[in-house]
Amino acid sequence: MTQTITIKLKLYRPTHEKEKMYQLMTDRVTAFANKYISLEKKDRPKTSKQAKQYSEPLPSAVLTQAIRDINGKKDPKYFKRLWCNFNNQNFKVEKEDGNWKVSFPTLEKRIGVPIETSERQNDCLEKLINGEVKQGTAMLVKRRGRWYIHLSFEVYIEEKKKEKEKIMGIDLGLIDILVAETEGQTLFFSGGKLAYMRRHFKSLRSRLMKARAYKKLKELGDKEHRIATDINHKISRAVIEFAKEQGVAKIRMEDLTGARWEMKQRKKQKQDSGRSLQSWSFYQLQEFIEYKATLTGIEVEYVNKDNTSMICSVCGHKFTSRPKGRMFECPSCGSIRHIDANAARNIAEAISGIAS
Ligand SMILES: [Zn+2]
Incomplete structure (x- = not known):
């Protein structure tokens, strides 16, 4: 049995340029999502290549995952916001000189961003780079003016056998x-x-x-x-x-x-x-x-x-x-x-x- 756990990693002091770019990516993917659902089902793009004609420039990985996310929702009517999401192929967690960094595709290039972590998050990330837990998706999210990565893991939970009472x-x-x-x-x-x-x-x-x-x-x-x-x-x-x-x-x-x-x-x-x-x-x-x-x-x-x-x-x-x-x-x-x-x-x- 697996359970999904999400940790909220705060991006460490992003520059204003970076923040603006994250916002732009979010606005673009949201616009794409609303365009996508406005299309007849048969006309909706299936690949990132097809999707590009319905969107302002975005990394292919973001568009592909957006299509997956939209189709995973039950008959959406309108997206007030769709966050950029990255699958485990496109999002990497690294440890450099004892500091955690994440990297993901953006409008510029693939960038590496330092993150702030708690003790518990360190444990999760250690397990991740040791391959003990399976990485899920990573979502670029803005909360109260700050940017975060919501990183999900698949954790294998040993099913507790219901012990026969002695x-x-x-x-x-x-x-x-x-x-x-x-x-x-x-x-x-x-x-x-x-x-x-x-x-x-x-x-x-x-x-x-x-x-x-x-x-x-x-x-x-x-x-x-x-x-x-x-x-x-x-x-x-x-x-x-x-x-x-x-x-x-x-x-x-x-x-x-x-x-x-x-x-x-x-x-x-x-x-x-x-x-x-x-x-x-x-x-x-x-x-x-x-x-x-x-x-x-x-x-x-x-x-x-x-x-x-x-x-x-x-x-x-x-x-x-x-x-x-x-x-x-x-x-x-x-x-x-x-x-x-x-x-x-x-x-x-x-x-x-x-x-x-
Ligand atoms: Zn006997």
Whole structure:
């Protein structure tokens, strides 16, 4: 894909004679243009040689380009002004002792004219003489009493492929608390430490229950929550870091509707059982991931959790029973996959659909 860019180069201090000549050329080419369109289409000159009889003296290159410019306009009725235009054969850009000069045919002869350039224009002109951009036409234009060259370039623009947005799937579980997967890259959080802590708290809790030490029980519950919350903050932070590193645009997680319901129950009952803590903890982890993702500009979606562990994410084979062990070999395609990474991939693909 090419794009045309025009830079406006100011002619450096042209003499009054030169300015008068530029004006004369402009008046002549404008007069020619109006003469040209007044002719019947069949009678209009096609070459500069034919055009000369309808115009006061002008360089052939200017007349040829004028015919092209006039025909490029849609049914013109009158030209208040037509500027002299030069194609890339007739207009040259040169660099002499670090100064830019342009040259083009005029009424006298081909003249070289110094130009004033900005930093950006220098870059464009460098690209032009290095052949990195293709020169278009150059138009001799008067603006507010000063003469300019409007030089156009054809710049090749690499068409941006619309990047497929990268999606990360997150699977939550007991053995691995969290497995995040995006296009083959995975992040694991083992639940080992947390599982140990839960067992520890559970035995403490049952002892306190037996002793009917309710105040101590409450304190224990609060402590367990603080620890779980702290862990969730750490995990969610790491997940978002990973997502940013991987250039993820969207995170998909399972819709833990049941856990949300339990969360509400827990709030109502102010009760603390091991099971509700765990669901509550997952719910909180998702909440933390969601708000941290949103702050980073990553979108979050929830998917239905059915089947996410029951389908091979490589070939789509449906297992008849949940694969045994942490790693499994797909009986259909032979892929060896980690069970939660497989689920996370299926969540990323939203194989069971987006939760409403
Ligand atoms: Zn498979």
